[in-house]
Amino acid sequence: MITVLLFAQLQESTGKEKIEVEASNISVLELKEKLKTIYKLPQIDHVMTAVNEEYAFPDDILFSGDVVALIPPVSGG
Amino acid sequence: MITVLLFAQLQESTGKEKIEVEASNISVLELKEKLKTIYKLPQIDHVMTAVNEEYAFPDDILFSGDVVALIPPVSGG
Amino acid sequence: MDKVMFNIVDEPIQIEELIEKVTRREAGAITTFLGTVREWTKGRRTLYLEYQAYKPMAVKMLSQIGKEINEKWENTEVAITHRIGRLYISEVAVAIVVSSPHRKAAYEANEYAIERIKEIVPIWKKEHWEDGETWIGDQLEKVPYPHGELSVFAKEDLE
């Protein structure tokens, strides 16, 4: 099980703060493709990903227990 | 009568905060030469001058009633 | 050090308290940057902003920025607090303080911090305009990741 955290516009467009995905041993990119189809999130291509609070590369492999955060373009400050 | 204000090291080396000089219609440079001799202030050559709270040029002419300040290199901040 | 140097809060930021955190006998210069809520942007009126953060990671990224600064500018000390929640006009959203023996580093490091915050810290702002609302970063005029996706990893040579 992989936990996916959603923020900002992604949280609003899905109506969810958190999604649990039954998967392991898949890449960040594969996870994003999966979410894109299921939740109709075309903008996910422009979204960065953090795994366990660190920015991750598209090819990084995810395992059960990982916490993935989808990070749309940030606008703090 | 021209009033001369002294600050910092000039105040200490003369022991005065203020000097009244009986003069009028002399240049800033002439006043400085006068003070240099009377008060033994060789460093006065490196000192800027303000007349009535505005920086002045050596050739500016002073009149009775003017307030002249001798401004050694500043070090605020 | 047991002072909290990097923080996300949902109450007004106490500036003097933040300055206190970086004050020390070696410092001759302390710079502060406050990002405040501006009323007008390109002719459009803001009523208030709503900030959201991925809090634990945001704190981590703020402290990474602090480390980057310590590596780039010798003998600097940095504290950053970002506020989240609803903020009205003129309220302070972010406060950055940097102390250093000399002023040049204090200015440069401070400006570096705000640039990096806008690149890597997971905080989002929703503008509530007089005539609508938008998540900033969602807008067409803002290119996502201006420095390329990888800039979030690069700790050096970013200026």
Added chain:
Amino acid sequence: MDKVMFNIVDEPIQIEELIEKVTRREAGAITTFLGTVREWTKGRRTLYLEYQAYKPMAVKMLSQIGKEINEKWENTEVAITHRIGRLYISEVAVAIVVSSPHRKAAYEANEYAIERIKEIVPIWKKEHWEDGETWIGDQLEKVPYPHGELSVFAKEDLE
């Protein structure tokens, strides 16, 4: 405006109060510079500093710096307070605050202010070292008027 934007005081500077003076609805950025008393300078220990000012002219020059900034950076607001008298380690000698719609101008204008203060404002500092005392500016390592005597008149193109 009846707020005192440029001031010489002989009591501790209230930072929040100063920030208050430049806070306004058009501002999105407020920078603050604090010049603090540093303990060590080139291996020499300072015990305290003594600042003296030609007060009316110093206030005039601070306000001239404010005008220069308003001319160079659009829509900026500046407040500067310099403290005089005896100051101990870590105490704030000068505080400069600048507000602006955008951050770049707020940083640049702030740095410009401290550079100009060191050039034209009639304030002097005497270092009381562990092993002696000196009026700064009187020392050999400091060239008087680095920009030439006339720089005090030049209001433009000084960066």
